[in-house]
Amino acid sequence: MFPSLAVAARAQAQRYLAYPLYHxxxxxxxxxxxxxxxxxxxxxxxxxxxxxxxxxxxxxxxxxxxxxxxxxxxxxxxxLSYGYTGEDRLIESLLKPLVTHNGYYVEVGCNEPRFISNTFLLYRRGWRGICIDANEQLIRKYQRIRPRDQAVCAFVAHGTQALNYMEFANNVLSTADLQYVPQYLAEGQHIARTRQVQPHSLTAILAARNAPARFDLLAIDAEEFDLSVLQSLDFGRYRPRLVLVEAEDFDPIQPLAHPICAFLLPLGYMLKGSLLKNLYFMDVSI
The missing domain is CATH 1.10.287 (Helix Hairpins)
Incomplete structure (x- = not known):
């Protein structure tokens, strides 16, 4: 009896407040x-x-x-926006979460827990998830500042061959791809540390951390390994509603020619838009 009264009272309150709040x-x-x-x-x-x-x-x-x-x-x-160019505001606009919704995200190449973070605004609103980066110092900061997240130190890629990971003093440039290193060095950057890393698939990390099969957001900023990260995920087992992925070489005039689009579109994702160097894909398979 009491639950039905509560439901009726809530419905009455919604009818009463609908006009003044939403007119x-x-x-x-x-x-x-x-x-x-x-x-x-x-x-x-x-x-x-x-x-x-x-x-x-x-x-x-x-x-x-x-x-x-x-x-x-x-x-x-x-x-508020903590993202580098307002990515967290665009994530909100695309997902349209209810205020009461405590969602789940997975972020690969998460970098800093607050500064230029795509997910810190969501974390402040009760969301949680898995944050992955190959930089051990950054992961320790996550464990201290965002204790409800699962912070994982790992290099994510589709492959098993060990790679040399170069940590730059400007940690957003850290990479295991040699092609841009001479450019970074010429610009005055310097390598703080080089170490060998063993790639892990995103599927294996999500399974080990008991991630839900369906979750709200997958954000990827893995320098030159963004496509490789996507290829390492079994989309039949794990299904993010929104995929945000960096693609600095994306050409909006020929969107279907980009390999990330060629990979995600057949899996039931729609390109919702691009802004600066990020692409946004929504799951349209349901």
Missing amino acids: SARSRASFTQSGLALKEVQMSFRQFFTWSSPVASTLRSLKYVLVGLVRLPLGRSVR
């Missing part, structure tokens, strides 16, 4: 932004607090509570 684009946007800010406040301690570092994690949690509270009265005047 215009402005009121709807304000309502949504307020809900997101409250969600960020609500999730701060859950996402950032850890008993392994209680003082630092408490301060970090309070920091994001404060950020959420500041955003609450300001609404769309303060719209």
